[in-house]
Amino acid sequence: MTQSPRKSALRLHRELTAIWGTPPGWGRLQAVNHTIIGKRFMMTALVFFAIGGILAMLIRTQLATTQSAFLDAASYAQVFTMHGVVMMFLFAIPFFEGLAMYLLPKMLGSRDLAFPRMSAYGYWCYLFGGTFLVGALVAGVAPDGGWFMYTPLSSSTYSPGVNADVWLLGITFVEISALSAAVEILVSVLKLRAPGMSLTRMPIFAWYMLIVAGMMLIGFPPLILGSILLEAERAFGLPFFDPTRGGDPLLWQHLFWLFGHPEVYIIFLPAAGALSTIIPTLARRPLEGYEIVVAAVIALAFLSFGLWVHHMYTVGIPHVALSFFSAASGLAAVPTGVQIFAWLATLAHGKPRMSVPMLHIFGFMFVFVLGGLTGVMLAMVPFDWQAHDTHFVVAHLHYVLVGGFVFPMLAAAYYWLPHIFGRQAVQHLSHAAFWMIFIGFNLTFFAMHLTGLRGMPRRISIYPPEAGWETLNFVSSMGGFIMTTGFALVALDLLLLAVFGKPFRRNPWQAGTLEWAMPTPPPAYAFASLPEISARADQLDPDRLGPVLASGQGYLGATRHGWMEIIGVDMVTGKPEQVVVLPKRTCLPLLTAIATGSFFALLLVKLYWLAPLALLIVTALFLLWTRDCGLKSDLAALAVGHGTDLPHHYQTARPPSYWAMVFTLTADATLFASLLFGSLFLWLSAPNWPPESVIPIDATTSVISAVALIVAAGLGRGTFTSRTVGNLCIVAVAYAVALLALGYVLIEIHAEATRHAAVASIFAVKAYAVLHVFIGLILSLFCLWRVRRGYVSARRDLDLRLGRQWHLFTLTTGLIALAFPFVINLLAGGTGP
Amino acid sequence: MSGRAVFGILIGWIGWAGGFLLLYVLQATGCRAGWDGHLLGPISALRLLLIITTVAIVLVLIWVTVKANRHGSTSSLARIGVLANSAAILAALCFTGVIWLRLCA
Amino acid sequence: MxxxxxxxxxxxxxxxxxxxxxxxxxxxxxxxxxxxxxxxxxxxxxxxxxxxxxxxxxxxxxxxxxxxxxxxxxxxxxxxxxxxxxxxxxxLGIGGAPFEVEARGSRWRWDFRYAEGVRTSEAILHIPTGRTVVVTATSDDVIHSFWVPRLGGKIDAIPGHAATVRILADRPGIYGGICSEYCGTGHDGMVFEVHAHAPEDFAAVLAGLPEAQEPAR
The missing domain is CATH 1.10.287 (Helix Hairpins)
Incomplete structure (x- = not known):
């Protein structure tokens, strides 16, 4: 212990790098580190942004003149559909996911996210799914029904080709990464923070991402459900959306927008979180109104789920129902206003300095406020009756998304790129690039408001000269080309920064957040030791803290068994409660994503009999992930420094994976609830109800399945005793019985299910139960195997408790699924028109 | 206790969302069943039902807000909870259309 | 401006x-x-x-x-x-009982049926001036949207559904109409016209239209 601090810091750096680092070359395929995965997400998203931008240029070229012959109607349909799909699903969401993955552990004073392999898996799913969609565009079979894919246009009758399947399968594939990122972010923010960082000491960005991740958890399942149902209609003829067979096109609209509107806020809020971080730094003053901003973001999150029908004002919904959505849409401006005025208050009371990020913040203010104002206009029902589906809406949504996401992200890029590359901007092109984007954008889209009010609908490829839209469209197109040049300049500028930027010592912006208390570019392990936080974590002093942490004076400032260790805290108080040991880098996420991709590819080429095999391979691969999880013997508490001893996470009541299961089941329950409400909606709204034929009900199999599920949940206990092995065997047998009984019902009703949506919804609900019973069976066998291999003891019963959660969930949803046909029968029989 | 503290800052809005869904379902079901044509004095049965439901939602929201902050905690998290829950009560304004707007198409 | x-x-x-x-x-x-x-x-x-x-x-x-x-x-x-x-x-009801029309969208044309006189027309909707017209929109295939910007808001024509919108023209004249929900490659050309006639001329115009095979919804 006679080494100088500098020497010991170097030694620690070498040891930690050996443990946390990713080897070069082929080893990069094993990467699970949040810095690498975050950068990959952002880089890939930028490539898709460029592709989406090129598609936008094709649109603007087509519309620049009347009667343009540049693209035919069919190609134009693919171009505008893919522009929307790429920008929403392949650029905006993955980009902020990448930013969050990169920043969160660093801002929270941790070393990585809770499930590094899941982030890697999510990335590969996103990359493959996105490539799949863009590949379809190159092959000329891209989706062409608009990015929201309204049925029946996207049903097999009117889109017989593979185009719509590409959308449904590709997007669902990509959404796997969104859902896994949501669970990952929730658990990481709630559990993996620096000791002492209570919820209300978190940097504001973490609050934003926590809430956004919660929204993703509830918002994405309806879309995934809708995609599954529509694909089931297209592939197997289950008529959920076909009005001639008791389905309803409006069901798709409800499911899509129930996702689609929160989606807009899911995209805006991370950007707002970045602004709430950057503005205080540039104003040299902590964010004003921290608490009210958090409350406002919570309010916005919930309000955003109460306004999806404002995309559906023209479908004939009664005025009183529209009023709920209209008022919620309007009121959403209040929490947005709270944030804007919190930023203004921070700037007013600070000493703002002009810089390139500030320029983009000006761009944000100008553009986003206009977009918000037109949003309030569109929330007014009568005005929307005119403006809906015109270029006014196109203008509005670009003002909101470019203003609310692209400008803040440009500010964020100039703010955090020095962190990523360890170099500062040279600033030759930055200003010119900004003004080109800003002027080009406003030329393009300001004119478009008027084009829309003068009657130009969305998505038309040619318009007659006498319509009087040509001048406005020409202005829009010219503006679009100026904006594109601006983006090209930004790309060049950032490239120059990465290559020729001047290195800096530490914390170039004089920020008060933890991500600057580390060397830049950041090492794989982020912090050589973890800080103790005793103040709000946006008012720290990285310049003082950085060297202290680097020399190992914080928590976990030494290595042990080559473990990747971080600290898990109490989610509210931030009191340290466990040592979380992360799994090592591996190729498994990549292999599992390839297997998952082959499942979707098989569905696309309609090899339905082979697809279950791919699913089995996916399941087997996921089981392989668990090989290096867990402990084979009980451990004593581990010293983490500062005289603190903490248990290994495997021996605690609430480790990260426990919460991951809670959140996954929450998303799962949302999907199930959407399915039940969807069926109820069909009864309420769909034509051709009730079905002419009798709805099949099989009491015997229902009773057998119910008993089996009750037995499984009753014996699938969460504690380890001498009877555990016997119980688990019975659980597995019970699930097998339930699987057979429910599978039999599915086979019985599958033909009837193609004749009417009532039976189709029963089929869907039962199929949901079958899937859960199947996973329950796998989990019980998995627990048996873990017990046999010695991973489970009275103190190490996590596997059993995760199983217990699943069994109880399966019992609840299973019993509802079993009662469901009786309810449908009652409804359809009782009050048919 | 941890989960409960987090829940306390969301409870108002969870109630609002539940109330929103309940009103929307009741309104649609009522229109399908024809309750809007069933007059009870000056107003229809459906309107009366929706108004009563709205009042009940507001009362429940006020009740959970008061209950969530019963201990008068002054922690930062508790203050966020009071702000968020109060906002949820205010957002019940969204439902006032049930008093006077057209109920069914 | x-x-x-x-x-x-x-x-x-x-x-x-x-x-x-x-x-x-x-x-x-x-x-x-x-x-x-x-x-x-x-x-x-x-x-x-x-x-x-x-x-x-x-x-x-x-x-x-x-x-x-x-x-x-x-x-x-x-x-x-x-x-x-x-x-x-x-x-709002102006000019007595509303004049009722069914607008039926199909790829890619608009057909209109009139409750009064059981008449029909294609691509041109005839209405009387000064009287509220209730348009019931429906569709035979995919979703379309009936929109005459100078006379009122739009309403989606959804297969299996029938939703209504009110339009009214103060003066006789020809007003443009256009499908505003994307409905496939012929969406661009799915335009129609509304011809508004003074009430005294309207009966003759309606009588001159072909008879409908089935009544309007």
Whole structure:
């Protein structure tokens, strides 16, 4: 212990790098580190942004003149559909996911996210799914029904080709990464923070991402459900959306927008979180109104789920129902206003300095406020009756998304790129690039408001000269080309920064957040030791803290068994409660994503009999992930420094994976609830109800399945005793019985299910139960195997408790699924028109 | 206790969302069943039902807000909870259309 | 500026009370939005370029006044006004019993059926002036949207559903109509015209149309 601090810091750096680092070359395929995965997400998203931008240029070229012959109607349909799909699903969401993955552990004073392999898996799913969609565009079979894919246009009758399947399968594939990122972010923010960082000491960005991740958890399942149902209609003829067979096109609209509107806020809020971080730094003053901003973001999150029908004002919904959505849409401006005025208050009371990020913040203010104002206009029902589906809406949504996401992200890029590359901007092109984007954008889209009010609908490829839209469209197109040049300049500028930027010592912006208390570019392990936080974590002093942490004076400032260790805290108080040991880098996420991709590819080429095999391979691969999880013997508490001893996470009541299961089941329950409400909606709204034929009900199999599920949940206990092995065997047998009984019902009703949506919804609900019973069976066998291999003891019963959660969930949803046909029968029989 | 503290800052809005869904379902079901044509004095049965439901939602929201902050905690998290829950009560304004707007198409 | 708002399909060039009510709402909101935009952007530029100028107002006052009180009052007033105007449009009946028409969209044409006289027409909708016309929109295939910007709002034509919109023309004339929901490659050309006739001429126009095979919905 006679080494100088500098020497010991170097030694620690070498040891930690050996443990946390990713080897070069082929080893990069094993990467699970949040810095690498975050950068990959952002880089890939930028490539898709460029592709989406090129598609936008094709649109603007087509519309620049009347009667343009540049693209035919069919190609134009693919171009505008893919522009929307790429920008929403392949650029905006993955980009902020990448930013969050990169920043969160660093801002929270941790070393990585809770499930590094899941982030890697999510990335590969996103990359493959996105490539799949863009590949379809190159092959000329891209989706062409608009990015929201309204049925029946996207049903097999009117889109017989593979185009719509590409959308449904590709997007669902990509959404796997969104859902896994949501669970990952929730658990990481709630559990993996620096000791002492209570919820209300978190940097504001973490609050934003926590809430956004919660929204993703509830918002994405309806879309995934809708995609599954529509694909089931297209592939197997289950008529959920076909009005001639008791389905309803409006069901798709409800499911899509129930996702689609929160989606807009899911995209805006991370950007707002970045602004709430950057503005205080540039104003040299902590964010004003921290608490009210958090409350406002919570309010916005919930309000955003109460306004999806404002995309559906023209479908004939009664005025009183529209009023709920209209008022919620309007009121959403209040929490947005709270944030804007919190930023203004921070700037007013600070000493703002002009810089390139500030320029983009000006761009944000100008553009986003206009977009918000037109949003309030569109929330007014009568005005929307005119403006809906015109270029006014196109203008509005670009003002909101470019203003609310692209400008803040440009500010964020100039703010955090020095962190990523360890170099500062040279600033030759930055200003010119900004003004080109800003002027080009406003030329393009300001004119478009008027084009829309003068009657130009969305998505038309040619318009007659006498319509009087040509001048406005020409202005829009010219503006679009100026904006594109601006983006090209930004790309060049950032490239120059990465290559020729001047290195800096530490914390170039004089920020008060933890991500600057580390060397830049950041090492794989982020912090050589973890800080103790005793103040709000946006008012720290990285310049003082950085060297202290680097020399190992914080928590976990030494290595042990080559473990990747971080600290898990109490989610509210931030009191340290466990040592979380992360799994090592591996190729498994990549292999599992390839297997998952082959499942979707098989569905696309309609090899339905082979697809279950791919699913089995996916399941087997996921089981392989668990090989290096867990402990084979009980451990004593581990010293983490500062005289603190903490248990290994495997021996605690609430480790990260426990919460991951809670959140996954929450998303799962949302999907199930959407399915039940969807069926109820069909009864309420769909034509051709009730079905002419009798709805099949099989009491015997229902009773057998119910008993089996009750037995499984009753014996699938969460504690380890001498009877555990016997119980688990019975659980597995019970699930097998339930699987057979429910599978039999599915086979019985599958033909009837193609004749009417009532039976189709029963089929869907039962199929949901079958899937859960199947996973329950796998989990019980998995627990048996873990017990046999010695991973489970009275103190190490996590596997059993995760199983217990699943069994109880399966019992609840299973019993509802079993009662469901009786309810449908009652409804359809009782009050048919 | 941890989960409960987090829940306390969301409870108002969870109630609002539940109330929103309940009103929307009741309104649609009522229109399908024809309750809007069933007059009870000056107003229809459906309107009366929706108004009563709205009042009940507001009362429940006020009740959970008061209950969530019963201990008068002054922690930062508790203050966020009071702000968020109060906002949820205010957002019940969204439902006032049930008093006077057209109920069914 | 107003000249820039005219056009065969311009919602800002209303030719009847329904479109007029909405156009008025637009001008009102435009004025309000312009004022709010200038206010917020002005405040932003002020605090950036005149550091310290906003310091007299406490931070919580900034947030509570600017972020809560002001938008809340403005929005409640606007939402109430918008709903009142919607109710007005949904209930307004002019010129006695409304004239009922069914508009049936199919790829890619519009067919119209008239309840009075059991007549039908294609691509041209004939209506009397000065009388509320209730259009019931429906579809044979995918979703379309019936829209005559100068006479009123739009309504989606959804297979299996029948939703209504009210339109009215004050003066005889020809008004443009267009499908505004994307319905496939022929979407561009799915236009139609509304011919509004003075009430005294209208009976003859209607009688001259071919008879419908089945009655309007």
């Amino acid at each position: 107003l000249a820039g708002c005219t056009g065969d399909l311009s919602a800002l060039d209303p030719a009847g009370p329904f479109a007029g009510a909405i156009a008025n709402l637009w001008w009102l909101m435009l004025a309000g939005a312009a004022a709010i935009f200038l206010l917020v952007l002005g405040l932003f530029l002020l605090v950036i370029f005149r550091p310290g100028s906003g310091r007299r107002v406490s931070p919580s006052r900034w947030i509570w006044m600017g972020g809560i009180a002001f938008p809340l009052v403005t929005l409640i007033a606007l939402i109430g006004h918008g709903l009142m105007r919607g109710e007005y449009i949904l209930n």
